[in-house]
Amino acid sequence: MSVGETSTRLNFRANEPERTMKNPMHKAYSPLRLEYDKGDLIMKEGDYGPSIYKIRRGKVGIFKRIGGQQLPMAEVTEGDVFGETALFHTGDRPRPMSARAVEDCELEVWHSSELLKEYDKMPPLLKYIFHQTSVRFVRMNKVIEKMTPQEEKKETAKIEPFSEKQGGATQRLYYRKKLDVNCTYRPLNSPTARLEGQIKDISLGGLGLEIPAKNLLNSPHEQGKIFYLDTVLPNGKPLSVSAKIVRIEKEAQSTGGCWVGMEFTHLTDEDSKNLGFFLMP
């Protein structure tokens, strides 16, 4: 990916925490330093960004959204590095995790494009091993994204993955965009069924679907049930995903049908990329 693309992408992402870097390209080679206050979001899961961070002072918590919850993955401290997946996946893969300052901290910011040159010059075997480690990480990360923490099962009623509330544990992780497109969908285990609905909003984490009440008669729509959905995004890109129902509201506003909140259980890389582009503000 070229440097130009990176900065364009940053410009598009006006609300991304990484925007605080202010024109990283103008400061190539002199490591940029940033300060964050305790509680600040440094890196957001689902966003795209070229920065790799080294902690000069303070402590940072790494979190991942699993089954609607923010789970702590690791705590990193002075001398540690995080956000290193940006080295390979600046533009084609969103951040796999979020990072939040646990204490006031000072970070050094590296731009992945500077470091790729060194990657190219690595001794071949070392490069091969490093690449293998990165691939294993990406795969493990996919595995964990399909898992459900135990706590969630016990307290299903309390969890609102689509909550509007800002701050705290239920803060929305993904930017959600409103839209109104037709989609066909079917239960995972009924390949011949064909139901229709209108997608009303979508994010990298899931979507809101409005369906006519008759769909409920044709197929049960209970919480946790997984469906395949096929649609074409307004930008012309097809999207085929599987998603599970996390919330149902009978009597949606416009159609007298139902509103179904769904969370993606599987997105291919291609779909995730297309959706990522569509979601850029």
Next chain:
Amino acid sequence: MSIEELLKGYVAKEEIYADKAVIVEEGAKGIWAYAILEGRAKVKKRTAKGMVTLDILEKGAVFGEMALFSKEKGQGIRSASVIAAHGPVKVAVLDSHRLIQDFEALSPRFQAIVASTVGSLKAVTDKVCTLTLSSK
């Protein structure tokens, strides 16, 4: 480049393990890294509810490298077991000394990135193991 070409100059010795033999044991200290030359091996990890298979390694897969490139360089405790599966396995035992030399010739920034990638893989794997059986 084939795995044999990549390994040229790095192979300390070759070893053959019988089916189900333990090549690397979780919890043990170890500094060797290995590459599979023939056969297959399972990566297994202990969890609260028993052993979980995390991966099946095939020809070309390198394992044991975490001990070399993590923050605790050389003091690494094996984070998982690797066990010969579906018949015997032939592995190359890699020259750790040379690999560590290569690693230390990288810039401090790059060393930190490699170590961090290893750390992230470890963290996400550990989390997978704590979640795996608790949810079923």
